[in-house]
Amino acid sequence: MDMRNSTKAWGGLAKAFHWLSVLLLIAVWVAVTLHEEAAKDSVEYVKYIMLHKALGVSLGAFVVARLIWRSSNVTPTPLAAPAWQQKAASLVHAGLYLALLAMPITGMVMSQLAGKPVSWFGVFEFPQVLDVNKELAGQVKDLHEDVFWPLLVLLTLGHIAAAMFHQFILKDNLIKRMMP
DSSP, X not given: OOSSOOSSSOOHHHHHHHHXXXXXXXXXXXXXXXXXXXXXXXXXXXXXXXXXXXXXXXXHHHHHHHHHHHHTSOOOOOOSOOHHHHHHHHHHHHHHHHHHHHHHHHXXXXXXXXXXXXXETTTEEOOOOSOOOHHHHHHHHHIIIIIIHHHHHHHHHHHHHHHHIIIIIIOOOTGGGGOO
């Protein structure tokens, strides 16, 4: 399998970026869910939020690398579809990238403004570069949890629904293009 994209197919690295992004996103969600279910201020509570932050930072860096890779490659020619469907697909993909970047950025800014550490799996801790401002931290938290998270979920579900539509209704093998 060629690692680079062609006009006919996604390359191996694009496919790896896609599926590893899915796995990282699920891991980030599981970590924050476990955090929310743990007793407040327990060891597990702190452990899971630190894991959530480390995975979130990793996902953000991963998305940046993915965008750099994507911008340095051709993209496969879209399957034949009405112009509105191609435009919708482009908007959903752009929205997904925006939300995937906004989540770790707002998470990092929220932590900084709250004066809470962000460590990357205990290997290193990001330096505190913003002044603590708990009120502003709360506003950024609202963006993180009430704007960008629902947007990410909605766009992800739309992306999956469109893929299923292509696979089971149109039967055009769109999913096969992204499978390893």
